[in-house]
Amino acid sequence: MKFELLKGDITTLEVDIIVNAANSSLLGGGGVDGAIHRAGGPSILKECKEIVDEQGNCPTGEAVMTNAGNLKALKVIHTVGPVWKGGQFKEAQALANCYYNSLKLAEIAEVSSIAFPNISTGVYGYPKQQAAEVAVKTVYGFVFNHVKKVVFVCYDDQNYNIYSSLLFQ
Numbered sequence: 001m002k003f004e005l006l007k008g009d010i011t012t013l014e015v016d017i018i019v020n021a022a023n024s025s026l027l028g029g030g031g032v033d034g035a036i037h038r039a040g041g042p043s044i045l046k047e048c049k050e051i052v053d054e055q056g057n058c059p060t061g062e063a064v065m066t067n068a069g070n071l072k073a074l075k076v077i078h079t080v081g082p083v084w085k086g087g088q089f090k091e092a093q094a095l096a097n098c099y100y101n102s103l104k105l106a107e108i109a110e111v112s113s114i115a116f117p118n119i120s121t122g123v124y125g126y127p128k129q130q131a132a133e134v135a136v137k138t139v140y141g142f143v144f145n146h147v148k149k150v151v152f153v154c155y156d157d158q159n160y161n162i163y164s165s166l167l168f169q
């Protein structure tokens, strides 16, 4: 297994799967969600709508997979991070579920690489240090069969510095 840390825009990556920090309506939004839909084009949103029509909104901690439109990735996995409410509302478990369920979908798809943004650390307000600890612990604890590379993509310096010390200390 190879774990990588990158700073920048997740939409530019050539990996099999790009993970999106979506909201439960899967209808797109700001932050990384908006960037993925802008760069990927309308086919992603179309498939998101079909999924919601069939299954309803995506619950927090769950993940669904769609096409990747114009992105270089093969697929996008949309996962719904928890909104930070102080830490007493099972936010850590929900965030761990996001990483776990995304990796599970990637394994089912038999892909070899996946890139994660720092789920919930934008408008959802999860403290960055705590979110990174959950992310790294969950991914490191996962038993991989097909996936050979996991990329943690940080967009801001603060997350990048936190991940640097967690991954390379």
Ligand code: ADP
Pocket: 008, 009, 010, 011, 021, 022, 030, 031, 032, 033, 035, 081, 117, 118, 119, 120, 121, 122, 123, 124, 125, 153, 154, 155, 156, 159
């Ligand atoms: P959430 O609602 O889960 O908090 P956000 O999109 O607001 O989602 O933020 C999640 C993280 O994604 C934040 O750390 C933000 O800096 C980061 N981010 C925003 N745009 C991009 C992008 N283009 N590529 C990678 N990460 C991004």
